[in-house]
Each structure stands twice: as C-alpha cells, then as structure tokens.
Amino acid sequence: MTFSDNASTVTLFTLSGFDEMMEHRATFFSLTLLCYCAIILVNVALILTIILDENLHEPMYIFLCNLCISGLFGTTGFYPKFLLDLLSDLQVISNAGCLTQSFVIYCSACADVVILAVMAYDRYVAICTPLEYHSVMTKQRVTVLVYYPWLSIFCLFSVGIVITSKLRLCGSHIEKLYCTNWSIVKLSCSSITANNIIGYIAILFYVSHIILIVCSYVYLIRTCLKSIEDRGKFMQTCMPHLLSLLNVAVALLFELMYSRFGSSDLSSFQNFMAVQFLIFPPILNPLIYGLQLTQIRIRMLSFCIKSGNNNILK
Template identity: 95%
Template sequence: MTFSDNASTVTWFTLSGFDEMMGQRATFFSLTLLCYCAIILVNVALILTIVLDENLHEPMYIFLCNLCISGLFGTTGFYPKFLLDLLSDLQVISYAGCLTQSFVIYCSACADVVILAVMAYDRYVAICRPLEYHSVMTKQKVTVLIYYPWLSIFCLFSVAIVITSKLRLCGSHIEKLYCANWLIVKLSCSSITANNIIGYIGILFYVVHILLIICSYAYLIRSCLKSIEKRGKFMQTCMPHLLSLLNVAVALLFELMYSRFGSSDLSQSFQNFMAVQFLIFPPILNPLIYGLQLTQIRIRMLSFCIKSGKNNILK
C-alpha cells in the first residue's frame, strides 16, 4: 500500500480470523470440503429434479429452484477461497477480490429473503385465491418474480460497492474469515455518510419484504382457520416455506447481531462460527426441508434414484 496524509491506497487485505484455526487446519479443511460438497450435492439434486421433471414446472417449484441457485451462488463466493486460505500460510485477498467476495456473499444472503417473500406471495394467491391463481400467476408475472430478487439486489449492492470503492482507507486488517462491506467501511478515514444512507435504504428494502411475508401469512392463517381443505394445503406446502424462512431469519439475525454488536472479548472460535453460520445452515437445510416435506419432489427424487440404480445394474 502507498501512504498519503495518514491514509493509504490499499491493494491487499489481511484476514485475521484464521489465527486460531491454523493449528488444526487439516481438520477444518476436511470438514469444510465435506460441507461444501454436501451443499453442492443437495442443491444441484433439487435443481435437476425440478428442471428435468415437467410436472414440477410450476411457480412454487421454480421459485424453490431460484432459492437453491441463490444458496450455490453465495457459497461459491466463500468456500473455494476459504479452502485455499486453510492451505496457505498467508491469508490475504486483493482489494478487488474483497469487494467481489462481499458482493457475492451478501447478494446471496439478501436474495434469500426476497425470494422467500416471492414464495410467500405465491402461497397466498394459491391458497387464499385459488380460482384466480392461474390468471394472477401468468408466465409473464412468474418470469418477473424470478428475476426481481436478483435485479433488485444487484442494483442495491452495486451502488453500495461503488460507494465503498471511493473511500480512503486507513488500514488493511479485516478481523474475519472473509470480506464484508461493513468491515471495509470501518477501515475508512473519510466520510461514510453515503454508505450509511445506502445502508438505511437497504434495511428499509428488506423490512418491506419481511412485512410482505408477515402479511401474506396473516391472511393465509386466517383463511386456513375457516377451511379444513385449506388447512391441509397450508400444512403441506407452507410448512416447508416457514421452516426455510425461520432457518434464513435466524442465520441472518446472528450475522446482523455479530456485525453490529460483536465484541473482541468473545473467543475467536465463537466469532468465526457467528460469521459463517449463515453460509452453512441455510444452503444445506433449505433443499433438505423441501426435499423431505414436499411429496412431489420426494417422489421424483426417489424415482430418479431408483432409475439410476437400475441402469447401473443393467450396465
């Protein structure tokens, strides 16, 4: 880095979250690789099941496919770099790489919330307005709802990253296992007013989607209390969604609590767990929740497994 007026032009960041892990790097590498392979396996299996089976080409399953893609996208921004760092004696990341990693990881995490809001709206229309479902959820509207989470998130975080890239930094030490936009902002020795404004806009954006989810389920529950048939449909198709929502909400709440109130007094191991838990649990549990709870997906996956097994035996 080059120095000028007590500020610096940072070209590399040092990641200090690895300090206590390097003594057991072989164990952490094995567990991380196993976890990443499991994430790829369960998400790709669910995506292929939905894509290959025309009976599953319905809005609910297409949005679920979108949720799995989001999980793969975010973990790709973390796991390969993390595995390389465990094999290396020096844990560093370039300035551009840091901004990119932050963009990918947090785009994925926030896209999960928006996709779950879209899925809540879909379930509301399916259960509360069943006769209007196909006229409301047209192909054009489904296409818009597929792209909406990604376009909105990419626009929001692109602005945040561009604003962050304009900051003068007075340090290059990131106390985490990966890059986060808020940690780069903390290193700034120039005004961060613009970053705070875009941060508040982002918070408002997600509060609106959380309120949409709450309103959708308030209508759903009120409607289901009046009908046994609707109650059964709610339990079959909405319970997996609620479990996924709880899964993502708890994980992101931990990340938010850590980013805002994390203390250096906490052990490094606990800080590391808080930092990565939203990259471990939602990407693994979401496909498993839907794969086990939704009958059609479970039947299709079992069918594919049986057919694959028979083909292997015949060969």
C-alpha cells in the same frame, strides 16, 4: 499500499479471523470441504429434479429452484477462497477480490429473503384466491418474479460497492474470515455518510419484504382456519416455506449481531457465528423442501431408483 495524509490506498487486505484456526487447519479443511460438497450435492439435486421433471414446472417449484441457485451463488463466494486460505500460510485478499466477495455474499443473503417473499406471495394467491391463481401467476408474471430478486439486489449492492471502493482507508486488517462491505467501511478515514444511507436503504429493503411475508401469512392462516382442505394445503406447501424462512432469518440475525456487537474475546465462537448463515440455510433449505413436499420427494426417490436399476443392469 501507499500512504498520504494518514490515509492509504489499500491493494491487499489481511484476514485475521484465521489466527486461531491454523493449528487445526487439516480438520477445518476436511469439514469445510465436506460441507461445501454437501451444499452442492443437495442444491444441484433439487435443481435438476425440478428442471428435468415437467410436472414440477410450476411457479412454486420454479421459485424454489431460484432459492437453491441463490444458496449456490453465495457459498461460491465464500468456500473456495476459505479452503485456499486454510492451505495458505498467508491469508490475504486483493481490494477487488474483497469487494467482489462482499458483493456476492451480500447479494445471496438478501436474495434469500426476497425469494422467500416471492414464495409467500405465490402461496397467498394459491390458497386465498385459488380460482384466480392461473390468471394472476401467468408466465410473464412468473418470469418477472424470478428476475426481480436478482435485478433489485444487484442494482442496490452495486451502488454500495462502488461507493465503498471510493473510500480512503486507514488500515488493511479485517477481523473476519471473509470480506463484507461493513468490514471495509470500518477501515475508512473519510466520510461514510453515503455508505450509511445505502445501508439504511438495504435494511428498509429487507424489512419491507419481511413485512410482506408476515402479512401474507397472516391472511394465509386466517384463510386456512376456515376449512380442513386449506389446512392440509397449508401444512404441505407452507410449512417448508416457514421453516426455510426461520432458518434464514435466525442465521442472518446471528450474523448481524456478530457484525455489530461481536467481542474479540470470543474469536472461535465469532468465527462460527460469522459463517453459520453460509452453512445452515444452503444445506437445510433443499432438505426441508425435498423431505416435506410430496411431489419433489417422490420424483427424487424415483430418480434414485431408476439410477440404481440402471447400474444393476449394467
């Protein structure tokens, strides 16, 4: 890096979160690789099940497929680099690589919330106004709702990343296992007002979709209390959604608490808190839906049985 007036143009960042992990790098590498393989397996299995079965080409399952894609997208921004760092003696990342990793992880985390909001809207229309469902959830609207999470967050975080890339930095030491926009901004020597504004807009964006989810479920619960049939429909299709929402919300809350109030005295615990939202939601979301939604469970079992029978015949 080059220095000028106590500021620097940083070309490489050092990731210091690995300091206590390197003594057991083989164990961490094995567990991480196993976790990443599990994430790929369960998400790809659910995506292929939905794509290959025409009976599952309905809005609810299409949005679920989008949620799995978001999980794969976010973990791809973390796991390959993390595994390489465990094998390396020097854990560094380029400026461009750090910004890209931050962009991918943030987009995935935010996309999860927005997609869950879209799914809540879909369940609201299906249960509260069932007779109007097909006229409301047209192919055109479903297409818009599939692309909306990605287009909105890409635009929002692209602006944030561009602003962050213009900052003058006074350090290159990131006390985490991976890059985040906030970890780069904390190293800034220049004004971060624009970054704070984008941050508040992002928080408002998050909160507005969480409010939408809460409002949708308030109406859903009121509607479902009126009939046994609606209660059964709620338990079958909405409980997995609520479990996934709880899964994502708790994981992101822990990450937010860690980022803002984490103590360097608990580095091992902090490392876990920093990555748990990249472990639990991507694994649990497909499992929750795969086990709870009857149609998906039946389709996946039938695919497994057919594959087993074909292997026996060979």
